Amino acid sequence: MKHFTSIEDVDDPQQLIQQVVDLKQNPTSSSVGRQKTVGLIFFNPSLRTRLSTQKAAQNLGMDVIVLNISKDSWKVEFEDGTVMDGISQEHIKDTVKVISSYCDILAVRSFATLRDREKDYGEQVLNNFIEHSSVPVISMESATLHPLQSLTDMATIADIGIKKPKVVLSWTPHPKPLPQAVANSFLQWLPAIEADITITHPQGYELAESFADGFMQTYDQEEAFKDANVIYAKNWSSYTDYGATPNVNGTWTITPEKMALTNQAEFMHCLPIRRNVVASDEVIDHSIVYQQAKNREYAAQAVLQNLLENL
Amino acid sequence: MKHFTSIEDVDDPQQLIQQVVDLKQNPTSSSVGRQKTVGLIFFNPSLRTRLSTQKAAQNLGMDVIVLNISKDSWKVEFEDGTVMDGISQEHIKDTVKVISSYCDILAVRSFATLRDREKDYGEQVLNNFIEHSSVPVISMESATLHPLQSLTDMATIADIGIKKPKVVLSWTPHPKPLPQAVANSFLQWLPAIEADITITHPQGYELAESFADGFMQTYDQEEAFKDANVIYAKNWSSYTDYGATPNVNGTWTITPEKMALTNQAEFMHCLPIRRNVVASDEVIDHSIVYQQAKNREYAAQAVLQNLLENL
Amino acid sequence: MKHFTSIEDVDDPQQLIQQVVDLKQNPTSSSVGRQKTVGLIFFNPSLRTRLSTQKAAQNLGMDVIVLNISKDSWKVEFEDGTVMDGISQEHIKDTVKVISSYCDILAVRSFATLRDREKDYGEQVLNNFIEHSSVPVISMESATLHPLQSLTDMATIADIGIKKPKVVLSWTPHPKPLPQAVANSFLQWLPAIEADITITHPQGYELAESFADGFMQTYDQEEAFKDANVIYAKNWSSYTDYGATPNVNGTWTITPEKMALTNQAEFMHCLPIRRNVVASDEVIDHSIVYQQAKNREYAAQAVLQNLLENL
Numbered sequence: 001m002k003h004f005t006s007i008e009d010v011d012d013p014q015q016l017i018q019q020v021v022d023l024k025q026n027p028t029s030s031s032v033g034r035q036k037t038v039g040l041i042f043f044n045p046s047l048r049t050r051l052s053t054q055k056a057a058q059n060l061g062m063d064v065i066v067l068n069i070s071k072d073s074w075k076v077e078f079e080d081g082t083v084m085d086g087i088s089q090e091h092i093k094d095t096v097k098v099i100s101s102y103c104d105i106l107a108v109r110s111f112a113t114l115r116d117r118e119k120d121y122g123e124q125v126l127n128n129f130i131e132h133s134s135v136p137v138i139s140m141e142s143a144t145l146h147p148l149q150s151l152t153d154m155a156t157i158a159d160i161g162i163k164k165p166k167v168v169l170s171w172t173p174h175p176k177p178l179p180q181a182v183a184n185s186f187l188q189w190l191p192a193i194e195a196d197i198t199i200t201h202p203q204g205y206e207l208a209e210s211f212a213d214g215f216m217q218t219y220d221q222e223e224a225f226k227d228a229n230v231i232y233a234k235n236w237s238s239y240t241d242y243g244a245t246p247n248v249n250g251t252w253t254i255t256p257e258k259m260a261l262t263n264q265a266e267f268m269h270c271l272p273i274r275r276n277v278v279a280s281d282e283v284i285d286h287s288i289v290y291q292q293a294k295n296r297e298y299a300a301q302a303v304l305q306n307l308l309e310n311l
Numbered sequence: 312m313k314h315f316t317s318i319e320d321v322d323d324p325q326q327l328i329q330q331v332v333d334l335k336q337n338p339t340s341s342s343v344g345r346q347k348t349v350g351l352i353f354f355n356p357s358l359r360t361r362l363s364t365q366k367a368a369q370n371l372g373m374d375v376i377v378l379n380i381s382k383d384s385w386k387v388e389f390e391d392g393t394v395m396d397g398i399s400q401e402h403i404k405d406t407v408k409v410i411s412s413y414c415d416i417l418a419v420r421s422f423a424t425l426r427d428r429e430k431d432y433g434e435q436v437l438n439n440f441i442e443h444s445s446v447p448v449i450s451m452e453s454a455t456l457h458p459l460q461s462l463t464d465m466a467t468i469a470d471i472g473i474k475k476p477k478v479v480l481s482w483t484p485h486p487k488p489l490p491q492a493v494a495n496s497f498l499q500w501l502p503a504i505e506a507d508i509t510i511t512h513p514q515g516y517e518l519a520e521s522f523a524d525g526f527m528q529t530y531d532q533e534e535a536f537k538d539a540n541v542i543y544a545k546n547w548s549s550y551t552d553y554g555a556t557p558n559v560n561g562t563w564t565i566t567p568e569k570m571a572l573t574n575q576a577e578f579m580h581c582l583p584i585r586r587n588v589v590a591s592d593e594v595i596d597h598s599i600v601y602q603q604a605k606n607r608e609y610a611a612q613a614v615l616q617n618l619l620e621n622l
Numbered sequence: 623m624k625h626f627t628s629i630e631d632v633d634d635p636q637q638l639i640q641q642v643v644d645l646k647q648n649p650t651s652s653s654v655g656r657q658k659t660v661g662l663i664f665f666n667p668s669l670r671t672r673l674s675t676q677k678a679a680q681n682l683g684m685d686v687i688v689l690n691i692s693k694d695s696w697k698v699e700f701e702d703g704t705v706m707d708g709i710s711q712e713h714i715k716d717t718v719k720v721i722s723s724y725c726d727i728l729a730v731r732s733f734a735t736l737r738d739r740e741k742d743y744g745e746q747v748l749n750n751f752i753e754h755s756s757v758p759v760i761s762m763e764s765a766t767l768h769p770l771q772s773l774t775d776m777a778t779i780a781d782i783g784i785k786k787p788k789v790v791l792s793w794t795p796h797p798k799p800l801p802q803a804v805a806n807s808f809l810q811w812l813p814a815i816e817a818d819i820t821i822t823h824p825q826g827y828e829l830a831e832s833f834a835d836g837f838m839q840t841y842d843q844e845e846a847f848k849d850a851n852v853i854y855a856k857n858w859s860s861y862t863d864y865g866a867t868p869n870v871n872g873t874w875t876i877t878p879e880k881m882a883l884t885n886q887a888e889f890m891h892c893l894p895i896r897r898n899v900v901a902s903d904e905v906i907d908h909s910i911v912y913q914q915a916k917n918r919e920y921a922a923q924a925v926l927q928n929l930l931e932n933l
Contacts, residue, residue, distance in 0.1 A: 029346075035651075037677060047385060047401070048409055051376055055348060055413045058374040063680040065673055074669060074894055083898040085797040090669070090894030094911075098670055098893060101916040102677045175396040271409060272385055272401030276394040289405075294412040340657075358696060358712070359720055362687055366659060366724045369685040486707040582720060583696055583712030587705040600716075605723040 001310060004303045005126055005139040006147055006188070013154075013192035016302060020155035023298040032308045033060030039103035040066045040140070043076075043110040043125065048271060048296055049140045049148065053107060056300035060308065065103065069095075078124050092125070096132035105136050105307055112143035112179035114243030120144060120179075121208070136307045138300075146181045149270050150189035152299040156292045157193060157230055160266055164194045165229035168265075170221060171201030172278040173252050174235035177245050182270050183236050184211040200224035201236075204246035208239050221252060228262040233269045233278055254279035268292055312621060315614045316437055316450040317458055317499070324465075324503035327613060331466035334609040343619045344371030350414035351377045351451070354387075354421040354436065359582060359607055360451045360459065364418060367611035371619065376414065380406075389435050403436070407443035416618055418449035423490035425554030431455060431490075432519070447618045449611075457492045460581050461500035463610040467603045468504060468541055471577055475505045476540035479576070481532060482512030483589040484563050485546035488556050493581050494547050495522040511535035512547075515557035519550050532563060539573040544580045544589055565590035579603055623932060626925045627748055627761040628769055628810070635776075635814035638924060642777035645920040654930045655682030661725035662688045662762070665698075665732040665747065670893060670918055671762045671770065675729060678922035682930065687725065691717075700746050714747070718754035727758050727929055734765035734801035736865030742766060742801075743830070758929045760922075768803045771892050772811035774921040778914045779815060779852055782888055786816045787851035790887075792843060793823030794900040795874050796857035799867050804892050805858050806833040822846035823858075826868035830861050843874060850884040855891045855900055876901035890914055 003009050010016055038057045040050065050066070057064045069076065076095055077088035084091065100106050110125035120143040129137045139147055157165065169186060188211060190197050198216040199207070200223075206212065218224050225231065233254050238244040253276070259265060267279065267287035275281055314320050321327055349368045351361065361377070368375045380387065387406055388399035395402065411417050421436035437453040450458055468478065480497055499522060501508050509527040510518070511534075517523065529535050536542065544565050549555040564587070570576060578590065578598035586592055625631050632638055660679045662672065672688070679686045691698065698717055699710035706713065722728050732747035742765040751759045761769055779787065791808060810833060812819050820838040821829070822845075828834065840846050847853065855876055860866040875898070881887060889901065889909035897903055 037680060039673065045385065047378070047380075047406065051350065051378065051410060051413045054376050055374075058348060063677075065676050067669070067673065069669075074667065077897070081898070081903060084896035085795075085899050089896070091897050094893060094895065094897075094906075095669065097912050098915040099673060101912060102673045102919055271405060273405065274395040274400070275388070275402050275405075276392070277396050281392060284405075290408050290412060293409040297413055356696065358689070358691075358717065362661070362689065362721060362724045365687050366685075369659060582716060584716060585706040585711070586699070586713050586716075587703070588707050592703060595716075601719050601723060604720040608724055 001306050003130060003137045004147060004307065005130065005137060005142065006145050007150070007192065013189065016151065016306070017154045017158055017192060019302040020151060020295065020298045021159050023301055024155065024159065024295060027298065029059040030305060031061040032305060033057060033062030036104040036308060037063045037065060037102065038105045038107060038304065039099055040064060041099065041106065041108045042068050043070065043108070046109055046140065048293055049109060052296035053140060053300040056297050056304055059301055060304055062304070078128065092128040093132045096129050097134070100133040100135045103135055104311060105138060105304065106133050107138035107140045109140035110142060112181065114177055114179060114237060117242040138303060138307070141181055143179065144181050145185040145188065147185055148296065148299050148303065149182055150185040151303070152292060152295045153186060153232070153268065154189050154193050155299060156268065156288065156295050157195070160230070162229050164196060166196040166198065166227055166263070167230040167232060168224050168228045169197070169199045169232045169234065170224065170254065171205050171252060172233045172235050172254060173248070174274060174277060177237035177243050178235050180207055180236040180239055182234050183207055186232060187211045187215065198224045202248040202252065204238055204241065205236065206240060207236070222258065222261055225258055225261040228265040231259065231262060231265045231267050233267065235278065253277060254283050256280065256282050259283055312617050314441060314448045315458060315618065316441065316448060316453065317456050318503065324500065327462065327617070328465045328469055328503060330613040331462060331606065331609045332470050334612055335466065335470065335606060338609065340370040341616060342372040343616060344368060344373030347415040347619060348374045348376060348413065349416045349418060349615065350410055351375060352410065352417065352419045353379050354381065354419070357420055357451065359604055360420060363607035364451060364611040366608050367615055370612055371615055373615070389439065403439040404443045407440050408445070411444040411446045414446055415622060416447050416449060416615065417444050418451045420451035421453060423454035423492065425488055425490060425548060428553040449614060449618070452492055454490065455492050456496040456499065458496055459607065459610050459614065460493055461496040462614070463603060463606045464497060464543070464579065465500050465504050466610060467579065467599065467606050468506070471541070473540050475507060477507040477509070477538050477574070478541040478543060479535050479539045480508070480510045480543045480545065481535065481565065482516050482563060483544045483546050483565060484559070485585060485588065488548035488554050489546050491518055491547040491550055494518055494545050497543060498522045498526060509535045513559040513563065515549055515552065516547065517551060518547070533569065533572055536569055536572040539576040542570065542573060542576045542578050544578065546589065564588060565594050567591065567593050570594055623928050625752060625759045626769060626929065627752065627759060627764065628767050629772070629814065635811065638773065638928070639776045639780055639814060641924040642773060642917065642920045643781050645923055646777065646781065646917060649920065651681040652927060653683040654927060655679060655684030658726040658930060659685045659687060659724065660727045660729060660926065661721055662686060663721065663728065663730045664690050668731055668762065670915055671731060674918035675762060675922040678919050678926055681923055682926055684926070700750065714750040715754045718751050719756070722755040722757045725757055726933060727760060727926065728755050729760035729762045731762035732764060734803065736799055736801060736859060739864040760925060760929070763803055765801065766803050767807040767810065769807055770918065770921050770925065771804055772807040773925070774914060774917045775808060775854070775890065776811050776815050777921060778890065778910065778917050779817070782852070784851050786818060788818040788820070788849055788885070789852040789854060790846050790850045791819070791821045791854045791856065792846065792876065793827050793874060794855045794857050794876060795870070796896060796899060799859035799865050800857050802829055802858040802861055805829055805856050808854060809833045809837065820846045824870040824874065826860055826863065827858065828862060829858070844880065844883055847880055847883040850887040853881065853884060853887045853889050855889065857900065875899060876905050878902065878904050881905055
């Protein structure tokens with residue numbers, strides 16, 4: 001593994017998922033990170049990702065440098081060839097070359113803007129890191145993918161211990177438009193565990209074909225929930241009418257009544273979660289979302305360990 | 312000691328105070344914190360508390376994760392049962408459950424709002440941490456108490472070495488309304504050392520009876536200063552007309568002339584201090600406020616060490 | 623070396639420069655920093671300085687505490703004797719005395735305001751740190767000097783390996799007024815390596831005589847570039863009409879055509895650089911600016927190591 005920015009960077013996803021499960025059961029830490037530095041670069045806010053990745057790095061003995069890039073340092077330019085006489089103070093390529101020269105591994109978070117689909121799906125920020133970094137790059141969520149979350153999710157589902165579970169990815173309401181990254185990434189990783197997959201969302205919220213094709217899709221949430229072993233809730237904005245939030249018929253909030261349609265399914269969500277909007281308190285309070293969040297630490301640790309061993 | 316959020320959490324306050332004094336005289340550090348992580352969570356700004364707690368943790372070999380919660384991550388919801396379709400992005404209970412899962416000890420700072428006395432004195436934020444954290448919680452100042460400061464203050468007074476000193480808690484002016492936390496907490500801890508205690512403040516600035524009852528109280532600052540061994544200066548806003556700053560007759564700024572009324576008293580203040588408003592330059596420049604601030608490190612270290620030994 | 627705030631703090635600049643060059647070639651790290659804490663205090667944003675100094679400290683085994691002073695803590699007062707009833711919450715002397723009591727070394731960054739030349743060149747912030755700190759102070763750029771950058775620059779030039787190189791300090795355009803600190807400091811350090819020095823800038827951009835006197839100065843950029851071995855590009859605002867940016871005739875952007883006038887000169891810049899304003903993409907992409915940035919780590923490490931060995 002050279003970078004960790006998508007499942008395509010991973011030689012053997014099944015093995016990596018198993019490593020996360022194993023770390024969870026026996027979180028002994030290696031000291032492979034001693035004398036090594038990871039730089040965590042945030043273009044966007046973060047809680048779980050920030051803390052779990054920092055904790056994972058420290059578990060391995062690494063030094064951690066955290067940079068909130070726009071608050072602690074400079075406004076960054078992304079376009080090539082620009083005459084930089086405006087507000088941007090440094091070009092991303094210079095930023096990345098310099099930061100990576102002080103680190104052994106770089107991790108970066110940068111959300112979709114939801115304004116320009118081509119740019120977002122072109123992964124401008126992440127690709128600049130990959131191109132210009134002299135060290136391995138970890139995505140802590142990019143415009144279109146969130147591989148640390150998905151690796152966590154796969155380990156969490158595997159750990160439930162059901163053989164070929166029925167997993168439902170269900171769209172849920174949210175008061176503001178969100179990226180498709182978590183949903184895209186979840187679908188990209190699901191084939192790495194053996195599962196029956198159903199996607200359910202209102203009309204107008206179809207995900208990109210490159211991620212959704214080949215999976216069962218339905219506009220009928222209750223139909224989808226039948227016999228489910230795992231309900232994975234997530235909001236996303238429209239991919240086709242990019243970033244829009246078309247009106248939705250009916251209520252998509254996940255309630256105990258809907259969970260009762262399932263086969264005693266576990267409820268999962270990547271957090272933060274809008275209570276009583278995405279799902280009702282009762283659903284969340286009886287869910288495995290905290291174990292899922294804790295697994296973020298083990299996922300980050302497995303990824304860091306793999307990258308460190310290949311340095 | 313399970314948490315450290317008030318003197319009521321401490322089995323033997325005298326012993327803990329003595330530990331702080333001893334650490335000051337011999338700051339050898341234990342390595343009981345190795346492989347342990349403390350999360351420092353700030354809802355409000357901090358300098359002394361931030362630095363001294365971080366230093367104390369590092370003295371013990373701990374890894375430290377700092378989170379400025381509203382700037383680095385999300386807007387937090389505190390009410391139960393809310394339909395979270397507004398600006399709050401995560402419920403405090405989810406935040407705390409997740410953060411505590413990555414840490415061995417959590418420390419949190421959250422000031423009073425001074426808008427709603429019932430909410431402030433109900434310690435909504437701190438109590439959410441205590442209720443939902445899976446690890447010990449340290450208060451780095453809550454709405455109504457500042458126990459790390461008070462522990463520091465007791466050790467500082469004890470270290471002066473006067474038997475049963477006369478300690479005066481004096482209200483002082485300040486350009487904006489401040490919480491009562493430092494004053495409340497000071498009074499809560501004073502009985503742990505043997506001292507004669509007098510509180511002096513203008514009319515309208517009475518502290519809550521639950522903290523002030525049983526102590527000598529006077530509106531006459533100069534009378535109070537007579538024979539004092541320690542002058543502890545602090546501003547607070549009105550408790551009765553909650554958060555208000557009623558007009559004050561006379562000047563309450565502490566001057567060399569007022570200090571001359573005392574028995575060569577030491578001047579103390581928790582800092583930051585508004586010079587020539589709370590006290591004049593000359594008073595501050597001949598005071599023990601810097602030793603007091605340095606003792607914050609030893610207080611935090613004693614508390615962390617106790618909690619770590621009980622993990 | 624007691625502090626590191628200017629070349630005047632350094633007993634033997636040549637030796638220190640050589641130490642940086644040696645560290646670059648053999649970056650083995652000493653563990654002289656173990657159990658020691660450096661506080662990095664930022665009044666202004668920072669990327670290279672923040673990361674390279676943190677990395678250098680960690681290389682030496684130090685604990686690092688980072689404080690973005692106005693965002694994480696308080697508004698600071700700099701005037702003596704003020705009645706602090708306005709927005710300033712803590713006096714710089716109190717801030718420094720307290721912070722330094724928690725650290726073994728303090729590093730501080732504070733830019734020129736460009737409003738009041740006397741205050742800026744009086745180095746109010748830095749001098750308050752020097753005066754009130756109980757531990758050694760490192761300047762991470764002050765109002766008028768940037769010694770860590772200059773030490774880096776000298777090591778970078780020395781490492782090019784040309785005997786008595788012709789070094790040209792060239793003013794370049796920039797969309798907003800910048801301090802003179804990097805240019806001043808560069809001139810202050812150049813005599814420590816053997817070099818022929820030429821300064822070139824438009825009329826109205828003369829640097830302070832105390833820094834520029836004794837060096838060749840010309841308004842003709844192309845003339846200056848002839849036979850140069852090193853082009854050191856930097857913008858600064860007017861010193862005489864303090865902080866102003868008088869109109870400039872001709873274009874001062876550094877282009878491949880201008881570089882062709884030199885003796886295959888290396889292009890240097892302290893970064894961040896406004897591409898196609900300060901210099902064109904092609905010049906930057908064929909320059910040694912990234913090696914220069916990486917050398918910041920070794921410069922900080924050499925300085926920290928010297929200060930630590932003298933504690």
